[in-house]
Amino acid sequence: TDAQLNNASAYFDLGPRQVPSSGIYHYFSTRNNAFSNRDQKARMIVQPFDFIYRLIDQNADEIRLNNAILSFPANSLSTSTVIKLSHLTREQISEILTKNGQNIVAKESLYDSGYIIEPYDLNFVQYIKFQIPVEQIDHSENVNILQFEPTGGIYTSLANSQTKNYLNFQTNRGGVYVFVKPKSNLAWIAAVVIPIVLVIIIILSTIAFFYKNPRQYRKLKTRCTKTQRSFKMRI
Template identity: 30%
Template sequence: MDELDDAGTYFDLGPRKITSTGTYHYMCTRNNNFSNRSQKGKLIVSDSLLASDTIDSQGGAITMTGSSSPTSVVVPPGALTAPVYMEVWELKSTEYTIKTNPPHSDLISDVMHLTPNGQLTPNGMQMKVSMKVNENVGPLYDVTVYRSTDGTSTWVQLESSKSGTGMVSFQTASGGHFVAAKSVAAGPTTGLVLGLIIGVILIILIAVLIRKNRLTLSGYGGKI
């Protein structure tokens, strides 16, 4: 059986132009029929924004550049016990939702992927994350952030707060996939409904009073 190990000891493939995003695999057939891991590999090409850094026990921050409202992750001192290489990706939600079941139908942000996945701070200390949203959310809406460790259909709702600068802030001790969605706020909606009900009641009362006054005046007119 041919073990595909007849290639020379050196081969230069030369540069290759990549014209689209995707995952590209490469391999070499030299030596021990693929048993050497260094002979195989893959290239992942993406048009998503990426920021990365190695953060240790002194803490630090990773900030996405190229935006007036950059996404950032702040790690407080003492949260990590050893250096950790971390990456922050911004994945387009319109492309990402094709591959997974989104947690909400009204997403207002890209999908932020913070790596490594899973628990990052051994002592449970929270990292502060500020994530950019793609639209200004008015007072009638709440913003909710969801996290999924592996980016599948299992999402966990996180406590978050929105600001008027196109950002939403939340805290997490874990890496994974994060996305923001908007929903109608309970408080303003309740107030609006109550206001409409009170308005309808007032209109009915006014109509009843007007009708009653007309009948009273009509009765007096018959006696004069």
Template identity: 30%
Template structure:
């Protein structure tokens, strides 16, 4: 059996976004550990925003089956985090404004030197602790002297990039490795598990999704991301797509995952904070396509600077300012008048050329 304790959130981090990064799995190969799994980081892909915190912590034991496969002292499991080494070969570089810098190559199985590491912008002391688990001498490559529990504490992440890392102990360089990826960007990302009891997932001052109780038939992992309009517009242009004819954006782009239906019959409530409500008509559009090609207009109510919509699916949502009917009507009238005038001029010159005597003055 196992016991665990739950610590109170530090008072100075009361309003901070903290992401736990843990370890799951057992010592052994995939057959020996079944129905569990081999060692893995949880989550092994973590998307966070600059200014968020990561809390590295995990637990191990000394009572695993000593006959099971593994590295280090038999019967024990230990984990650490070290950034992967860079690639030994050059790859094609594409200059993309919003593409994060890469740190460590996911295809390698070797760690980078701690002294050369720029992992998450952490201090050298923290990087050393993650690698050696508190052993200051560093003369313990298999981590046999380390304790079963490790807790780095919450650390604020301020350096953007895509970071690839590994555990140096649970690595056979062939059929077994333990790797992870952390993506740090300047737009916020939140995760939440919501089930039968319902719940809310929100990005402060950006958007919120409220799911009433008894809406979902099963536990659902939700993700909400906010893109600035310049970022969203950039990706639209990259795909060669654009929104329907609009005057401008009225909110940030809001990405909701998963894209498929949340529930077959019920709807959930999406509210998007408007960044610009100075327009007669504000509408919300959605696309579920990866190429952002087809946009659907969503029924929306505007109240106190917030756009409210009832939806059934994830996808990309954006509030836009649309031209009023009066403006559209005036444009149509001007175009029609221009066409009529053009036709009149063409007819005049046609008759003048084909019937010159009608336009000749008497001598």
């Protein structure tokens, strides 16, 4: 037997393996991880969403992920920085907001697409441009864009414009970017119309009641007259 693999080949191909779920997976070499003089260990982080790392320096550059484009003009950073861009679903974005105590935006009002620029607290010297494919927002022409920094817990609403294929906006900060569906006008209309309708129904019902019961109307009128006289006498 060769327990220490002294006669083993220097190369071993395990072949591709499918990771069953997201998480942190640790691995090491049983041959080279000799604690006395060397250490060969590593870990693999599997995240349940698409992301990309890119080193951005003072030159103009861009990051592309799932057809979205993040454009950096020249000198947008004071020093070279590794930028991580992630693309998340509605469910994943909602979990991030909930973990950070942010319940301002309901999950149902989010489009099924959101992005994260890391580091969260990164401030760009110049504004960078974000282009989101319109199919990720269901080709809607009315979208609210909110920028959220988990460490600060503050939302910022961003102005945006649309071309044929992209939703365009600019930002000068890292953080979470969510796309919110516009509020329906039906709720506001209902809040105004329903009370008015109820008042009209009450008035019409009162008129109909006294029309069918004139004696009750005369009694009410008499009571009102007596009450009015009583107030005048007290004054």
